[in-house]
Amino acid sequence: MIDVDVSQLTVILTVSGAVLLIAYLTAISAKDLVRLLISLELMFAAVFLAILPLFTINPATGYTLAIITAFTSSSELLVLVTAIVLLDKRKKGVDVDKVAVGGDSL
């Protein structure tokens, strides 16, 4: 049994919030899809930190959420890597400006 005191909880949630905000900043300042992928992975790191207090309530649910988070992150990586490869094949580049849906231009 491990006690998580208030200062530890504050540190964990503050670090999680800081990493999430930095990931958001990275995402909105990204000019290519690779940097966007990296920022999304950073967001998952923040999510992993945020679910740590759940282990104090129900550890089994905490483990399950950790597994679901890992699977979601892996699936997101799979989809984005495919999107990056396809975009590079079609548009000869991975810039965010080249991403358009239905012929829309940014």
Place this chain on the structure above:
Amino acid sequence: MNIETVIIAVAGIFAVASSIGVLLTRDNFYAALYMSVTMLFVAAIYAAFNLQPVVVIIALIFVGAVGIVTIAIAATYRAKPSRQVSLAWTVPVIVVFGILAFAYYKFATQNLEITGQEVFPVVASDYFFVVVLLFSLVVLMMLSAIKLARRVDL
């Protein structure tokens, strides 16, 4: 403040510092490396609470698989783009972060207690169908991605 809190705080500071490295570096390859380092420090925080199965999940899946694939992709597309957001955005971000940290400090008033580190083996049986569903979804997505990639001509 005990030694565990200091260890967690140091790991957290390094995690935030390496994630700032992701934001500031202009090279995708180094950004991916900083991202992997951030994940390792997140795993270190879990290790401080003796939640070893989650440490293994983060180290094997996040750093070992996702991180390495991201580093490989970043090394392939190693562009050096300029930022498209002005640094003036950092002011509201810092304000929001300050409010968030104050709220955490204000409302986190109760000690928490981590119990049942031994329940991890039970998860596979209790949540068997969830795990099977997740595996099936990942395999389905992988097959869809392969089919989609093969359909696009070079």
